Amino acid sequence: MTTILSPVRALVLPLTRAVLYTRWLHLLSGAVPAAVCSLVYPGLSGLTTVGALWLLVLPVPFLVGWAMVPGARLAEGLQARLLLLSGTHARGGPRGAAVEPVAVARIAAAPAASWGDRWLTALWLVLRLEAGCVTVLLCMWLPGLTGALLGAATGDPAGGAGDGLPVPRPGGHQGWYALLAPLPLVALAAYVVGAGALMTAVATRLLGPSAGERLAALEERTERLLEHNRLARELHDSIGHALTVAVVQAGAARAAGSAEFTDRALSAIEETGRQALEDLERVLRLLREDPAERPADRPGIVDADRLLESARAAGSSLDARVTGDLAALPGPVSREGYRILQEALANVLRHAGPVPVTVRVAADDRTGALELDIRNPLPGDGAQATLRGAGSGSGLRGIRERAALLGGEAATGPHEGEWRVLVRLPADV
Structure with missing residues (x-):
């Protein structure tokens, strides 16, 4: 039948x-x-x-x-x-679809x-x-x-x-x-x-x-996926950093039991949260393809001071040294350098707590290259194991990806009894 x-x-x-x-x-x-x-x-x-x-x-x-x-x-x-x-x-599917049918x-x-x-x-x-x-x-x-x-x-x-x-x-x-x-x-x-x-x-x-049209469509799709990945990293670095600072500050304020320290912690949480909201709004404008949003509006390494102050407010003792003309760095190098420094400091607070941190930011005035060197002690076997495990996480993987996209290199891991993040970004991007 x-x-x-x-x-x-x-x-x-x-x-x-x-x-x-x-x-x-x-x-x-x-x-x-x-x-x-x-x-x-x-x-x-x-x-x-x-x-x-x-x-x-x-x-x-x-x-x-x-x-x-x-x-x-x-x-x-x-x-x-x-x-x-x-x-x-x-009829062509929805406008701006990530993957065209x-x-x-x-x-x-x-x-x-x-x-x-x-x-x-x-x-x-x-x-x-x-x-x-x-x-x-x-x-x-x-x-x-x-x-x-x-x-x-x-x-x-x-x-x-x-x-x-x-x-x-x-x-x-x-x-x-x-x-x-x-x-x-x-x-x-x-x-x-x-x-x-x-x-x-x-x-x-x-x-x-035609073959040319298929290649152009593939390139457009690849660019769109890369842009989405970049935005995902932006959100991870910015929001992750803000939440890490807020959690560390709140815990430290509760443990200190001091009204003065609590007031400073709340001020730091407020400032970090405000910066995170600005980053979130900027990323949302990019997702909406807002023409008012330009790459120059994104923070660069010249804004590193606010990251350092945020880490200090979270209880970390920072030994920071900045050399070279950061304002002369190429835009992509400056912006990616800022995000790399932000993620490195967030990882320290997230996995090691408010420990002493050494930060070196050096811009080569001759070549225009940027070098970031962030170190913090490994206080014990447990912390060392935690930090080693962090090397396979999305944060440090994002650092390596950012450096690789600019033709640079990034090394993360234990070094002479410390946890070290060393990144070199060339100027010719």
Whole structure:
């Protein structure tokens, strides 16, 4: 029973989908150039079988000429997406989507960028013309044949067959012809299903993105993913640093039991939280693609003092030394250096607590390179093990990734009884 129903299901299910009817419309619209030509010559009244055959050829030069216009490929691609593909992805998907649906990439919607694209568009237009003419003929002939069969079944051979259609007209009164009457309509439905699927497959080959377009789309997607990863690191570094400082300050204030220390701790938490809110708002503007947000608005290594003050307020004893002209550093080096220093100090507070920290920030005035050296003691085996485990965490991994993206290098781990983060960022980025 399942074997018998499978072909029926294969034919009936497509009839319930809206894309079948949009594909049918796409097939019919392919005959529009032939219909226009028939109005000019030989005219509908003088149209014969031979003249109808000429309509398969007469529009071809005009279609080829139209295909040489770069915008023709864009128009055909948009029409094919809209009518041949199903679902919201046929219209390009949501704006700014992280990953574009696969079906959209099957048919390009861009002007022709080469002569190869133009000739493929010309071939597509010619195939649309021929398929459209065949579709129009079948849409007229097969229902006419059904009408002729019904007329023969009711004793009126001319009934329902239409005028001027080359359909067979069975003679006599044959009631069993009524059983054959649905077959032409079934054949028409099968043709529309098959031809629609075939035209969709052809469109993906002739109107699909070229190698250059696929490469450009891949580069755009890669840039978008890299930007999302960068924003994720920004949030991790900024919010993670703020939360770490707040937790350490709150714990220290409770342990100290001093109103004066508690007041300083609350002030530090307030300042750190305000900075974190500013960073969060900036990242949200980037996610919303706010044109007012510029890379120069992001904090740079020249703002390192506020990180050092935040760490001091959390109870760490900082020995900080800054050398060189930090303001002369390239923008990417300055901004990434700030985030690296922020994450390194947050890691110290998170894993070692308010311990003495040595910070060296050096800008090479000759080469423009930046070196960061952050060290803190390993007070015991437990802390050392904790810090070693932190080397595989997202924070230190983010430090290494930031340095690698700028062509620099980062080393993290125990060094001469201390935990050390050493980062070198070149100027030529």
